[in-house]
Amino acid sequence: MISIEGLSKTFGGLHACDDLSLSIEPGSTTAIVGPNGAGKSTLVQLISGVMRADAGTIRLGATDVTRLAPAHRFSLGMVRSFQTARVFPGMSVLDSVRVGAYYGLFYASHPFSVGSTVRDAAASLLRLPAWRARYREAERHALDIIGLFGERLATRLDHYTYTLSYANRRRVEIARALASRPRLLMLDEPTAGMNPTETEELAALLRDIKAARPELTLIFIEHKMNVVRQMSQRVVVMDAGRIIADGTPEQALNDPKVIEAYLGGRGAAQT
Structure with missing residues (x-):
């Protein structure tokens, strides 16, 4: 509640x-x-x-x-979208949604703390097996969520979000939120x-x-x-x-x- x-x-x-x-x-x-x-x-x-x-x-x-x-x-x-679309302009559609998927997956098994954030950053730099597995799972989940939006987003996986129409930027933002579970x-x-x-x-x-x-x-x-x-x-x-x-x-x-x-x-x- x-x-x-x-x-x-x-x-x-x-x-x-x-x-x-x-x-x-x-x-x-x-x-x-x-x-x-x-x-x-x-x-x-x-x-x-x-x-x-x-x-x-x-x-x-x-x-x-x-x-x-x-x-x-x-x-x-607790996840939200904003009144005006907020996306990562220099990231692709897939990468943007994968951010939400990755951290939703990460926090499902790690409590929020500075220590856990630092350890995750180190794991990403070293490409440790646990990080690679989580990254692959996040990508699979991001693709599943993007697929819900059909050709609006699925045909634009590699497009930078700043090139998208306003409506599609809103879709990316909502997809990123949904991907975080x-x-x-x-x-x-x-x-x-x-x-x-x-x-x-x-x-x-x-x-x-x-x-x-x-x-x-x-x-x-x-x-x-x-x-x-x-x-x-x-x-x-x-x-x-x-x-x-x-x-x-x-x-x-x-x-x-x-x-x-x-x-x-x-x-x-x-x-």
Whole structure:
């Protein structure tokens, strides 16, 4: 379970998260929605450790991760994508995804520490047998994950990521996250910059992956309501750093407070 209690983050006088509490069940799929500036991305930044909370606690199961660095949280299986695609521009598609696969495999059997990181770096320099075996396994897993994206990525294994279209850079980032074998996967606007066909294609892929990995906990931020309705079991609506609605897509998106604050009074069914 992801358990958040009294989480707060302010920027000057702006409350991006305002004494927010939320519990997310393992294996669930939760959409975080709300108007621009509602605090959605800040919430994911705080959960992933990219930002430090002013107050409150974040727990992954029994582990308090509130003060842990992002890399430490990654080692526990907390993995994310960003609002704008972040890839390694000078690496190929395969190498980029293999990074996620390698470290997901590494931390499955090694606790996070400076010592383990140094030992792994030394093993890579010396090409020790254990490192070579892990590297080969990471490559096999990376190829399997890339294969899920079909010709969008599979035909571009050797392409540098800076040469890819924006949509394909987003696919590489999501593939890298999936390859790390996450327990908790957080996607910040995964379909941003994609046309309707590409959006439906990615949404279908994520639904298939979730069906194949029912233990995976998925949290995603999305502005496209058709994707929210198709993918989520639960919708949490934020406004001004607070949760104003929480329930099934039907319940949350038709809540009068949501229609007023998020949809401008136009009605959920029209979005």
